[in-house]
Amino acid sequence: xxxxxxxHHGDLKATLVSTAxxxxxxxxxxxxxxxxxxxxAGVSTAAPYRHFASKQALLIACAIAAANAxxxxxxxxxxxxxxxxxPTDPVEATAAAAAAYxxxxxxxxxxxDLIFAPELQDTGDEDLxxxxxxxxxxxxxxxxxxxxxxxxxxxELLERQIAAAHGYAxxxxxxxxxxxxxxxxxxxxHAAAIARSLARETRASTD
Numbered sequence: 001x002x003x004x005x006x007x008h009h010g011d012l013k014a015t016l017v018s019t020a021x022x023x024x025x026x027x028x029x030x031x032x033x034x035x036x037x038x039x040x041a042g043v044s045t046a047a048p049y050r051h052f053a054s055k056q057a058l059l060i061a062c063a064i065a066a067a068n069a070x071x072x073x074x075x076x077x078x079x080x081x082x083x084x085x086x087p088t089d090p091v092e093a094t095a096a097a098a099a100a101y102x103x104x105x106x107x108x109x110x111x112x113d114l115i116f117a118p119e120l121q122d123t124g125d126e127d128l129x130x131x132x133x134x135x136x137x138x139x140x141x142x143x144x145x146x147x148x149x150x151x152x153x154x155x156e157l158l159e160r161q162i163a164a165a166h167g168y169a170x171x172x173x174x175x176x177x178x179x180x181x182x183x184x185x186x187x188x189x190h191a192a193a194i195a196r197s198l199a200r201e202t203r204a205s206t207d
Contacts, residue, residue, distance in 0.1 A: 025109030067131035090145035098195035099188040105169035167192040
């Protein structure tokens, strides 16, 4: 890639994060190289270390950016269900969140696996922990409504819904589904259908 001739003041940090996220989408978190991020960004290999003390610090910044973007997309999808401010069926809200998650993971190659990666959570970085809470704040309220406030059941429901959503995204990215030629919208729709079914089953069992 050609080197970029200049940056607006203060935007190199954001450029490094966006470039690192592109690499994670292509190759996975384990393959991330600070030197390769610098090369793609068109800066010296020392430049990233002016903003990030280590590769782990860069990964944390990526996880925070991903968490904020994912939470925003899931909240937007749920808000679209109530254009006039009317209450939304929580089952449909969880389905909308699952579809949004699938789209995000399919398009970005990461999701909760980056945001809640054990090697990053163990750092105790408060900004990352807050970003994780932001994601859960986008998911948990509707699940709690489905379960009548039973937190354990709500978390189990979310685990199953997100597992299906992430699985569809991963299968699409891997090419496993290429014979059927599905699109991101196709797999998002399938993930929403599974989330809807799981939520209805959970609601019935907790009534």
